[in-house]
Amino acid sequence: MKKSTLCLICLLLLFIVTLISCYLAFINQYNVYQAQVSSTLLANIVVDALLPRIAMAILVGGALSVSSLLLQQITHNPLASDTTLSINSGAYLLLLVATLFVPSLLHWLDPSLIALIGALLALCVVLALSYRQQFLSTRMLLAGLVLNLYLGAIAAIIVIFNPESSQALFQWEAGSLVQDSWQDVIKLAIVSVVCLALFMLLSRALQIMQLSDDQASSLGVNVKWIRALILVSLCYLCATAISLVGMIGFIGLASATIINQFQLISIKLRLCATYLMGALLLLLTDSVLILLQHYSNFYLPVGATSAFIGTPLLLYLIFKVLPNQLQVNEPSAGSPPNNAVNKIIGLWIIGGLFVLLLAVSFFVKNSAHGLLLLDFDSVRLQLKLPRILTAIVSGAMLSLCGMVLQRLTRNPMASPELLGISSGAAIFVITAFLFFNIGYQYLWLFALSGAIVTFVFIALVNYRNQFQPDKVILTGVAISALLTALLRLFLANGDPRAQYLLIWLSGSTYASQLSTTLMYALIGAVCLVILWFAQRILTLFLLPAPIARSLGLPVSYARIGLIMVVTLLITLATLQIGPLSFIGLLAPLIARLLGFSETRWQMAMSLLIGSGLMMVADWIGRNIAYPYEIPAGLIASLIGGTCFLALMRKL
Numbered sequence: 001m002k003k004s005t006l007c008l009i010c011l012l013l014l015f016i017v018t019l020i021s022c023y024l025a026f027i028n029q030y031n032v033y034q035a036q037v038s039s040t041l042l043a044n045i046v047v048d049a050l051l052p053r054i055a056m057a058i059l060v061g062g063a064l065s066v067s068s069l070l071l072q073q074i075t076h077n078p079l080a081s082d083t084t085l086s087i088n089s090g091a092y093l094l095l096l097v098a099t100l101f102v103p104s105l106l107h108w109l110d111p112s113l114i115a116l117i118g119a120l121l122a123l124c125v126v127l128a129l130s131y132r133q134q135f136l137s138t139r140m141l142l143a144g145l146v147l148n149l150y151l152g153a154i155a156a157i158i159v160i161f162n163p164e165s166s167q168a169l170f171q172w173e174a175g176s177l178v179q180d181s182w183q184d185v186i187k188l189a190i191v192s193v194v195c196l197a198l199f200m201l202l203s204r205a206l207q208i209m210q211l212s213d214d215q216a217s218s219l220g221v222n223v224k225w226i227r228a229l230i231l232v233s234l235c236y237l238c239a240t241a242i243s244l245v246g247m248i249g250f251i252g253l254a255s256a257t258i259i260n261q262f263q264l265i266s267i268k269l270r271l272c273a274t275y276l277m278g279a280l281l282l283l284l285t286d287s288v289l290i291l292l293q294h295y296s297n298f299y300l301p302v303g304a305t306s307a308f309i310g311t312p313l314l315l316y317l318i319f320k321v322l323p324n325q326l327q328v329n330e331p332s333a334g335s336p337p338n339n340a341v342n343k344i345i346g347l348w349i350i351g352g353l354f355v356l357l358l359a360v361s362f363f364v365k366n367s368a369h370g371l372l373l374l375d376f377d378s379v380r381l382q383l384k385l386p387r388i389l390t391a392i393v394s395g396a397m398l399s400l401c402g403m404v405l406q407r408l409t410r411n412p413m414a415s416p417e418l419l420g421i422s423s424g425a426a427i428f429v430i431t432a433f434l435f436f437n438i439g440y441q442y443l444w445l446f447a448l449s450g451a452i453v454t455f456v457f458i459a460l461v462n463y464r465n466q467f468q469p470d471k472v473i474l475t476g477v478a479i480s481a482l483l484t485a486l487l488r489l490f491l492a493n494g495d496p497r498a499q500y501l502l503i504w505l506s507g508s509t510y511a512s513q514l515s516t517t518l519m520y521a522l523i524g525a526v527c528l529v530i531l532w533f534a535q536r537i538l539t540l541f542l543l544p545a546p547i548a549r550s551l552g553l554p555v556s557y558a559r560i561g562l563i564m565v566v567t568l569l570i571t572l573a574t575l576q577i578g579p580l581s582f583i584g585l586l587a588p589l590i591a592r593l594l595g596f597s598e599t600r601w602q603m604a605m606s607l608l609i610g611s612g613l614m615m616v617a618d619w620i621g622r623n624i625a626y627p628y629e630i631p632a633g634l635i636a637s638l639i640g641g642t643c644f645l646a647l648m649r650k651l
Helices: 005-036 040-074 087-101 109-128 137-160 163-176 183-201 203-208 214-219 221-244 252-259 267-298 302-320 341-363 380-409 421-435 440-463 468-492 494-507 512-533 536-538 546-551 555-577 581-595 599-624 632-650
Strands: none
Touching: 005 040, 040 203, 040 221, 040 252, 087 137, 087 221, 087 421, 109 137, 109 203, 109 221, 109 267, 109 632, 137 468, 137 494, 137 632, 163 302, 163 468, 183 203, 183 221, 183 252, 183 421, 203 214, 203 221, 203 267, 214 581, 252 267, 252 302, 267 302, 267 468, 302 468, 341 380, 341 599, 380 512, 380 536, 380 581, 380 599, 421 440, 421 468, 421 536, 421 546, 440 468, 468 494, 468 555, 512 536, 512 555, 512 599, 536 555, 536 632, 546 555, 555 632, 581 599, 581 632, 599 632
């Protein structure tokens, strides 16, 4: 059977299933409204609400799917989509900023144009980060997913400072196809028709661009201009959809991936098939969610649900589609750099800076009259000590975990945040808190379980690929995306506890208690002693496993023991400062770049640097927006994320 015939049969079957689901959802909604309103109002609801919702699902699903297909075509990246390349995050963030801070801008500039600017800026950042690696698929995907986390941290800061608008923002971010007229449908339909007509006109050039750039240029195709035109057009198509319905995750990637399996030769046929596939998938998802809401009275936004479902697809594609070659060209986690400095002098300098930062944290604060130098006050000390100590302890724990993980995986970019271990712990905590109403004193058990399960999952799915660095990191970042999707589901449902969770996930030290922090510090000190005596083991882990085993290291038992220690530290740090900070990545990296590559020196310097960075993040969060506070975890995410993106640019 021909591939095109098989594709047609699959689309027909999907159409039938979608038609049945849509009919059932429509009839259920119709019956509910019929029992509540008059016949005249019922007719208006059908015409202006139910039918536009169906049309919007078709248009949005088709638009995002075609955009993902073309992104994959022109970047030669099988995992490229509006979600994985951070196009939707850039569009959402700029729209969020304009809506909250410059609302007058929306009166004379169309929201879709604002979203277009944000989408293009995010895409340019991703392309710039992967340029030196010749736009390798894994590097481009890693840049896009990490940029998603980075932009999400910025968006979280904005939302925390605007609680009065938070519920509406959460529902928009989670993606909703609910309509009250045909106005938005007509707007998206016009943009879709224009963009699709352009794509069809350029279909011959797109067909040729499946070849290399040099080959396409030799056949008369102006590759640069056509690529730029297509990128702007598809970004505008995505931006228009996002501005109208919010964030819809992974529908485009799923549709384009399914159609690519049929290996259709004609680009026109692929465009049409992908559009239909995306339209039917999103309409089917929305219809099923309507039926679920009708029978269970539980509302699930279509955008967050599609992202939650799409994360397993992303994990599958990471290992099924991406190449198996090792892509990280950073030297190993323990190799000495060329710019090593004298260790004793460096230790004194870093130690002195740490003491200076500690003094600033205690005695310098912002006020309505500017920065003030405070006198020693026992009451002020009691108020500040728990917060500062929490920042120091959590930063030290994360930096220590990052150093150990980099040596265990022989991956210079491994960290609790990028491996998804912190996010796994947070997912278990959220589930226990919201669904089982577990008290705070028992949450550490769920966080520990989540961290262990996540680490085991990452180890299992990467075992056959020999723990390739980029794929290990991509697995962790995909798990972090799962946490984001789960959080959107909770926030959009209006649960008042979700706002508290958002603040906790942001890493606030506001509610720190001295007794709890001291207990965590004691456990951390015991773990530090264990790791200090395991220096030789950590050094041997930099060697390949057979060599380390020949030198007398019981690799399996040593790895299990170190993983247990690291998992405990990650659990405690996540409970204190939230799942995302990048401190675990940044502190060991800075220590190694300064020349402290020997195990004991890197451990000591990582502790000082990590705790110092988190202390700085806490002080900035308490003072930069006086009298308001920004959670330390978000500030650390911005600092660490910026440094990580800059590092990726140099790799």
